[in-house]
Amino acid sequence: MIYLNKEDILKSITLDECMATVEEAYKIYADKLFNMPDRIQVENGDLTSLYMPCFTEKSFGTKILTVAPNNAKINKPIIDGVMLVNNIETGEIVCMMDGKTLTSVRTGAVGGVGVRHTTSEDVKTIGLIGTGEQGFYQVLYACKARNIKTVYLYNRTKEKAIKLQEELKKELEDVDIIVVNSSIELLKNSEVIITATTSHQPVIDNKKELLKGKHIIAIGSYKPDMRELPDALFDVVDKIVVDTDFAKEESGDLYQPIKNNLIKSEDIENMGNFLRDNKGFDMNNKTTLYKSVGMGLFDIVVANKIYEKAIKNEIGKNIDL
């Protein structure tokens, strides 16, 4: 078995490879060539333990995460976990990797694939609302997916936006990284808007005149009572693409508008089918929404690629079982 920590994971796979791997996962999703039980959740007091097994034809593994909300009080990460990768023939565990970094990287790549396929090709500006760890990877992948010149950052706590600005400046030397004071200012300036918050109220202003023609990449809401997007978006949106069909039930950003008859479930397409069947839907001057909630299939397909590349490039540490 090999073990890959954060640095090992980041060294093993490039942003482009990771996005190509997410596109492979979308192909597997569209072709239904996977076996993914519902996410298993065990609660004990404030702790939640999550088990996300998934099998494809080539790979098999499980992401195991623990969520401990009280850790915020003692300045520890709320989430800890590992990804186990098994040999699909023998079941042997061949690789264990840091589950936090895998989640960040694959979620960034899932966002990046959305940017690549649901925005106009010539977009130059991105606005990011929510400037946590996930925001960092969203911007990194978005800037790889399109030729972005300027990134606008907004967070209710401005210091957090400034902190991310500094981190992004190190990674994206040719991109202007600008902290703005309001979501309105961000909306006015950005062609692509990425939301990566854990909000229960819309973080984008409910003004359709500001939303028309924009490309929205919504990453944050993964529960029915979580919401990042305003109702006005659904007045003007031309195309909605989701990462998984169950996003319609899991995310308040779709569940609530469907329940309130602002959109119809059947008008929402999943990215797997969209990539397979896409006969050239033109995103220019269109208002688009790409909504992701994530799934274990992304984890195992990306983790397996990271594992293969780590072996090839002799990255990671051996553990004798």
Place this chain on the structure above:
Amino acid sequence: MIYLNKEDILKSITLDECMATVEEAYKIYADKLFNMPDRIQVENGDLTSLYMPCFTEKSFGTKILTVAPNNAKINKPIIDGVMLVNNIETGEIVCMMDGKTLTSVRTGAVGGVGVRHTTSEDVKTIGLIGTGEQGFYQVLYACKARNIKTVYLYNRTKEKAIKLQEELKKELEDVDIIVVNSSIELLKNSEVIITATTSHQPVIDNKKELLKGKHIIAIGSYKPDMRELPDALFDVVDKIVVDTDFAKEESGDLYQPIKNNLIKSEDIENMGNFLRDNKGFDMNNKTTLYKSVGMGLFDIVVANKIYEKAIKNEIGKNIDL
């Protein structure tokens, strides 16, 4: 996080400590101070992936095993897996250890605790039917629980019994280890009989005259269609103790006799209650049955003790997350 392989695990805990820890687990079971969901099982073709989370007041963890029956054809272990131990407050993974060795050790100790509490104090002879990896640990722990002078081994494939004989001779220098040619010969010579097979048919002869006064420790059957014990045993047995209440449904060695009205469910006591309430049930000259199917509670309590002792004695390797 520290990682413990087979050698590390065996170095970290003595046989006596491990049995004392299983007795602690039984106390937790009797007091109902644990949170253990049903074992989670995911199947994909010939592979089965098992997730066994368990929480106690002090510890939390998950054993993850893969079962690949086809591995036997290529001389690889059928089972692979790991145990993750988490901090009960923060959820952080503090230790990962070889799941195969943990399973062997804790199952051996569960058997040993049965020998210690359901056999006459002065027994000198053991017979083991089924001489795989698990048989090795059963004998080791049984010889620690009682002052055993002779161990009889029986296996349908005699070479396997001879192989185990050689291994046991290295560990138990003061004990005679004898391979016998039939289960009848084994029954005649042994006061304690341990069964550790995966059989679907009884492996003990259906003769009550040979079973009267014997102490049976049955470890193998963990599914309703698996059976090691003959019907005749239930004609003569005075006391039945199980490791878990659900053993009555899970093991064919109890499920079938209950269904066929050979025994009553309410006459079967669990070891947790037995140890807590035992006002001195005399095992001398009694026919007893101790039946174990195992549970995640044993894994986490034993794994947590192994982890604590490994930290104290600086055993294992550090893994940077």
